[in-house]
Amino acid sequence: MDRVLLIDDDVELTTLLKEYLVEEGFDVSTAEDGRAAVGLAISNAVDIVVLDVMMPKMNGIEVLQRIRRSSEVPVLMLTAKGDDADRIAGLNLGADDYVPKPCSPGELAARLRAILRRAAKVAPNAASEVVRAGSLTMRPAGRTVEWRGEPLELTGTEFCLLEVLARDAGRLVSKQEISRRAFGRPLTAFDRRIDVHISSVRQKLGARDDGQPWIQSVRGQGYQLLQDR
Structure with a gap:
């Protein structure tokens, strides 16, 4: 079961997304505060992070910077629709992909699976391939x-x-x-x-x-x- 960490201060949206992802077979934990979420993201306790850009205390870009200092865990950014600056900043800092808000739970689940497949991809019959x-x-x-x-x-x-x-x-x-x-x-x-x-x-x-x-x-x-x- 893939472990997902949802980092977003929008409690209503986070609850909705969590319920859907759990139904889709993900193991989901949540965090509303960027500072508290960094430790969880780099603890090897999750397989992928969903990170909202707009949050109080520490925004998503800052959170991503701190995560990338010590972890390569896949990160999917949630960005404001049409905000190219945040998207480009996130990708430059090592985000794996982004989804503009508001997003459908189905699209989010599909993007998460695609990133996780890429992260785990192994060539067929080539465990020792170079x-x-x-x-x-x-x-x-x-x-x-x-x-x-x-x-x-x-x-x-x-x-x-x-x-x-x-x-x-x-x-x-x-x-x-x-x-x-x-x-x-x-x-x-x-x-x-x-x-x-x-x-x-x-x-x-x-x-x-x-x-x-x-x-x-x-x-x-x-x-x-x-x-x-």
Whole structure:
């Protein structure tokens, strides 16, 4: 049973979502205060966090920052409809996805399952599979990454995106193909998730000797992971 932590000061909404998710087979705990929720989120007592941006005392962006200092637990942000600034800020800080409020309980459950599937994805019959692209080594079964001989910390979503590019290193991969292979769904218009997560992965990989990023973009087409040897 997947363990979900709902962090939202809207008690009525939280109660509704909790009741629905429990009926869908999730084990749900709740928190109304961001400060109190951080400890729960990083305690390894939950499998995924649903985090509202607008909360008193400590807003969702601050909560996410504190979680990411010590945990890679998947985080789904609840954002105000049309508020691109909060969405982009959350993705840049390591959120795995977002859902605009008000959202239907059914959509939330579907998004949670999709994120959890990505976080647990293992290649069939490949418990010891290793994906290599130059100095990049990825082990899908254990969700571990080494870059130039050193461990590289990635969120679950970042891992999925980089794995797609690593499997086709040196080839331009369209954003539509990336979305289907990494997220299991087609890319929708004005969806910037891939761009924001790729930007984060670029920062973690650092720059090439010529100052260019390891992940190259072709405007309007897609992304390509370069190899160093």
